[in-house]
Amino acid sequence: MIRIAVLGCGRIGVMHAANIAAHPRAVLAGVFDIHAPAAQAVAAKTGAQVFGSAEAVFASADVDAVLIATATDTHADLLELAVAAGKPVLCEKPIDLSLERVNRCATTIAGTKVAIQLGFVRRFDPGHAAVRRAITSGEIGELHQVVITSRDPGMPPPAYTAVSGGILRDMTIHDLDMARFILGEEVTEVFATGSRLVDPALMDKLGDYDTVTVVLKTASGKQAIINNSRQAVYGYDQRVEALGTKGMALSENRRAHEMTLHKADFTDRAEPLLNFFIERYREAFDAEISEFVDAVETGRAPSVGFEDGRLALVLAEAALKSITEGRVVAVKELN
Amino acid sequence: MIRIAVLGCGRIGVMHAANIAAHPRAVLAGVFDIHAPAAQAVAAKTGAQVFGSAEAVFASADVDAVLIATATDTHADLLELAVAAGKPVLCEKPIDLSLERVNRCATTIAGTKVAIQLGFVRRFDPGHAAVRRAITSGEIGELHQVVITSRDPGMPPPAYTAVSGGILRDMTIHDLDMARFILGEEVTEVFATGSRLVDPALMDKLGDYDTVTVVLKTASGKQAIINNSRQAVYGYDQRVEALGTKGMALSENRRAHEMTLHKADFTDRAEPLLNFFIERYREAFDAEISEFVDAVETGRAPSVGFEDGRLALVLAEAALKSITEGRVVAVKELN
Amino acid sequence: MIRIAVLGCGRIGVMHAANIAAHPRAVLAGVFDIHAPAAQAVAAKTGAQVFGSAEAVFASADVDAVLIATATDTHADLLELAVAAGKPVLCEKPIDLSLERVNRCATTIAGTKVAIQLGFVRRFDPGHAAVRRAITSGEIGELHQVVITSRDPGMPPPAYTAVSGGILRDMTIHDLDMARFILGEEVTEVFATGSRLVDPALMDKLGDYDTVTVVLKTASGKQAIINNSRQAVYGYDQRVEALGTKGMALSENRRAHEMTLHKADFTDRAEPLLNFFIERYREAFDAEISEFVDAVETGRAPSVGFEDGRLALVLAEAALKSITEGRVVAVKELN
């Protein structure tokens, strides 16, 4: 049994803590939050120990590995501490909103043997992973085009949006990683365009966008298209499509159940989409923990690591530059 | 080009006349209706000749074949006349509402070489026919169970219902033929139950049913289940399902187009079903004419003939007897 | 927290034990199995206490409620003991294979205030439950017809089949309960027919059937149709359909994920169905425990109780009699 401590007991940390507690090969070794009652609430439910500081977690001999789910601006620091302490770490994305800081972190931890897994949970979604498998198995032949539809059910609270780093670093970054995962080769060119349609006043104020299209291209000419919106009133819309020389694989949305209604005015009316990410990616969050436990148990590197986190941010920066300059940006301009 | 005359210019006769006129290997040789203006309207549109009587049609050297779409109680007489005149005939179902009259007709035409096709149009539906092909090709292995869902969008006008012969002879008869078509072997036992739920007052008055379930069984134990309702407010519901040892084939409903709507309360909302039979079985009506033209051109027997019409009526009678007596009825009791 | 002990650590008992352990308002208070290592294995994983006998469970002050998942022939005895001990009980179906024994049990426990829940888990399936809600909310109007498709992926091991009590008491019984749940009123007439198609030799030997159709009717004329097969090679096929005056509600099959494949020969190819009941009814098994915990917490009766278990068996007996006698059987003949 791998004993994992969770740093950060916000919404996603609480979920990870419960998943670890229920995992057949993991134990929730403890929790920490700068706001102590948040950690205590998790402890009350799971019986896990409450740590008084992140340092205490890293120092504990009862902790085999850590999961970082704290505020974004602490990720890089905690990650460096975890590596220094030799504790394998599963770190929520993003590593940091600043590419400079991420690059510095990369230098700091260069050469470490400590397992680092980045929290790009969607790679573990059974449907999206099946698309990737349809490519690696040769089922759909040589890959030509990828289409990623990724729309949130609605705008986050304005306070969150203001510190999110902007839609590209906050939301699109998941899709940029998904594009890299599905493409299976590095992106060399980025084009993006952004609009202010959902909440133009707020977007103008923040210099941000709520509706974004990104087009990626690899050296061999493979194309990936991402379409993002901050508001899909019909629910959290998460689709991945891959076109190859021998066919297409399509990961569609899920619903809570399969009851459809047929009445005088319509047929096939289904439930709204699963809403929000904790519900939609429930199986993926479980599989993400399993991947981490496997990596720690066997000493191998996790399938999605620090460099994946860094490269997704590089693509987000390239996309921002493309929006600003109205042109294709070569990834090497930024990396 | 096969020159076909249409007898009866009601709704279905008008549709057949147009289909024949548009058919690449057929010509609409003429039309007849006891109500002359009905025939004249078709003629005005198609340029076809108006005949003054059914006898004139049968006597005409310009008519290669006839399609009977007159009132049900004239079918058997006209069919006998067509056979006597040596004109291949496509006769709308049912041959007659009386099994005795149908049996007499069988005797009268016994041994004829004249092609007779019965208007069980659903056999020609591309989806339902594909279910049958999935069986004959071995794709789904040995057949075990058939489920036929067949529901009308709403009650016919009371005047029609009163002379329809009852739901079993009027509506279920199509499904009884579909069951025989899909089963590919003869039914030996029939069970049925009927309810008065849609319009209990009318059904009580007519001694009829509006909601019916029929269970058929063959000598080898294959089962077919038919569920009928006179009222499916979501549209004309027409599904055929076949379970075999190697899989299931399922012919689902069609819609006018594939636009779906996704809003805050629902997803995947599609159009109501195609409504009614002329729209739903449009391709099937075309294919039915092609089958008839093929048969006339080549001199072979049509794939669905007089005996199919007679046996469907035998099953309807057996189902009625089963409802009345609350027991399984052996087909040989009636045949 | 409700402290629940699990009696019986076979496949389904182990699953229940894990679900209870992970439940936010329940604790796994202990486990018992006549084969001690089975209980010890569960204990090792969950930290739960191992009891030496069922009697010890019922006597324990640390046990608030029990879940019976032992061999079928012990259900009635243990249920009576639980009631005698005043422990609320969630009992796997069937209560017993003998209606006489079930009736005796009913007499024994008559008038008890102890909560008894029967393990008809499918009532808690989110899709099937949504069909029921579409009726109780008036969404689809007055109910007319119910169609239940229920097919196992393949024959159980012959040894199991031999002691299963036959397909009607073993498999159809779930669908008979589902029919009662969806209909919302009592069944008064039963018709059934059985065939031996999947494994005729075994079925002949056991006097059992592998392919069954059951037609149920209520006093008001509502119809329910069940089609069962012991072998659907495409997976565990579980569908529920309800037709009413204002529409149709349809609970369709689920899959592990929503990836579809589109190639030169086909489109929309999806995963096989979830297989088997533990996977298909995962959410339902969770919700079943929640229902039990709620009932115990609040002292109310569970929504599915002893009499539901008894009446499903009465319908199974009526169906058997109908197969044998080839006629409609009135439920009152047996009840």
Added chain:
Amino acid sequence: MIRIAVLGCGRIGVMHAANIAAHPRAVLAGVFDIHAPAAQAVAAKTGAQVFGSAEAVFASADVDAVLIATATDTHADLLELAVAAGKPVLCEKPIDLSLERVNRCATTIAGTKVAIQLGFVRRFDPGHAAVRRAITSGEIGELHQVVITSRDPGMPPPAYTAVSGGILRDMTIHDLDMARFILGEEVTEVFATGSRLVDPALMDKLGDYDTVTVVLKTASGKQAIINNSRQAVYGYDQRVEALGTKGMALSENRRAHEMTLHKADFTDRAEPLLNFFIERYREAFDAEISEFVDAVETGRAPSVGFEDGRLALVLAEAALKSITEGRVVAVKELN
């Protein structure tokens, strides 16, 4: 009855001639082809007159209107002749491959009252048109994003590709018009990227692309994304999706029938897509003729006219420029 003559009896001309002949309010007044036997073949089947020259068609008092389905490089000339002769004209797309020639044609016909309809048939597809209606009716609120998936089943013959004008003018042009139709406001910015993946050798030789992504933007910030491939082995993939503030409308692919297959390895396996455009857009081709007949009957302008043809070509030119220069191209640079 509107008497329509068809110029050009290639594959699409033959189809139009048959549709006109079968149309309830139109008559096929005659046909012309520079290769006389092609026209004679149509005449033999339909009884229509064969004209000896295009000029004879325009001069005929028996021709109310013309449909131009000749080789692309004759469209503009014939269109000018039709206008000069005062004959309403339905002209297949494109008007010409040269924007300069199209602009010259625009000058020539400026101010004409003669009805001109451009053959952007997809606007008449029942599903795609329903997406547009979901916008104009307010059903999905303010439009934000449009996604058009448009992939051909396979590369056209190399000889055709060589003279096609390139994928943007030949294939994408349909989608550029669809984007304008769905957006309902003018595109101001164009970005495009092209790859050579399906047949790199041929594409290199022709300086053409087989895989293209185009991103369009309107002045208000609405985005439209087009993804094109010359090869979708699973069939002719034609989808249109519109995201608005109140929901999403999605026009999905159609199949020849709704039979699905469920076997040990898969479920829901459907037919390949309808292939090719004559089959997929059958209803749309009929509705296109109806629109033309309506316009001619009532004297109103067709809903899709010459300027739509010209603007789609402008967008194609802008997209080409964008591919070449790797930047966003303002439409006004070309128009």
